[in-house]
Amino acid sequence: MAKTSIFDHAERTQEGLKLNGFILHQIVEQCEGCERIHTVEGERYCSSYPQPAAKWRHGACNFATHVKADMDKEGKVKVNPLKASKRAARGR
Numbered sequence: 457m458a459k460t461s462i463f464d465h466a467e468r469t470q471e472g473l474k475l476n477g478f479i480l481h482q483i484v485e486q487c488e489g490c491e492r493i494h495t496v497e498g499e500r501y502c503s504s505y506p507q508p509a510a511k512w513r514h515g516a517c518n519f520a521t522h523v524k525a526d527m528d529k530e531g532k533v534k535v536n537p538l539k540a541s542k543r544a545a546r547g548r
């Protein structure tokens with residue numbers, strides 16, 4: 457039996473895939489690797505948010521399973537603290 461998901465309730469409309477009244481937008485680059493990504497007919501959507509891009513606009517997505525979101529003092533996201541510290545060590 458096929459695995460059921462919330463996307464079973466999604467419907468194809470002219471505007472795109474629609475779920476619970478929201479038009480779903482496909483995931484963004486930053487979502488790569490997140491466990492909440494679901495593939496529907498070859499397109500990839502987030503099972504938590506209809507607009508993944510909006511979740512990354514002001515920092516890392518707080519539901520992401522693949523990154524530990526960290527903000528620095530200016531509110532910028534530090535997704536890879538290791539690289540940042542190496543750069544700091546080189547004095548840049």
Ligand code: SF4
Nearest residue numbers: 487490502508517520
């Ligand atoms: S939970 Fe966040 S990071 Fe994961 S797919 Fe959804 S929007 Fe992207």
